[in-house]
Amino acid sequence: MIWLLLCAIADKLWQGESFLNSTFTPANLKAARADQPFGIFHLATHGEFKSGQPENSYIQFWNTRLSLAQIRQLGLHNPPVELMVLSACRTALGNEEAELGFTGLAVQAGVKSALGSLWYVSDEGTLGLMTTFYRNLKEVPIKAEALRQTQLAMIQGQVKIENGQLITPNGTITLPEELAGIEDKEFTHPYFWSAFTLVGSVLPRAYSGFR
Secondary structure (H helix, E strand, C coil), X not given: CHHHHHHHHHHHHCCCCCCCHHHCCHHHHHXXXXXXXCCEEEXXXXXXXXXXXXXXXXXXXXXXXXXXXXXXXXXXXXXXXXXXXXXXXXXCCXXXXXXXHHHHHHHHCCCCXXXXXXXXXXXXXXXXXXXXXXXXXXXCCCHHHHHHHHXXXXXXXXXXXXXXXXXXXXXXXXXXXXXXXXXXXXXXXXXXXXXXXXXXXXXXXXXXXXX
């Protein structure tokens, strides 16, 4: 499901590069951004926020786990990333030591704004939400408004899986054969759309690319 999300965003909705499996390393991300400083940085991977020291919480890369204390090593501040999306589980969950979890620390590390989740999310629901969000972001450059319109579309049943297709207000995506057996599903319940929260600046910006 992760690779389908990356392909839909990087190949169809925005122009960018994607790194999957063994190529998904902090070193590769830093090298790619040094070559072309894309304005959007998307991590569709597992994240875990745990209480206690920042080293206890992490984002999973192929060959390593990047802790809260290490997130600045990605160089997101030079130049500043306009939007960092963490579509993994519980990336916006925090505690007294690290309010708003990875998204909060991403903003502290120099990202203009970050989008993350407050609990364990549905893969299918996240595919629908992110696909719709990125399409809205092309038309509505105010990030908070793009997210609001996405959540409204999900509430109204405009985002769903039906007959092997992901249906959104802006079009459909045919699921690959290995996912064709997924049952029809609507994403109107708050579980699917209300987990995601935006932290930092929500003003419109001009994006130089996508990650």
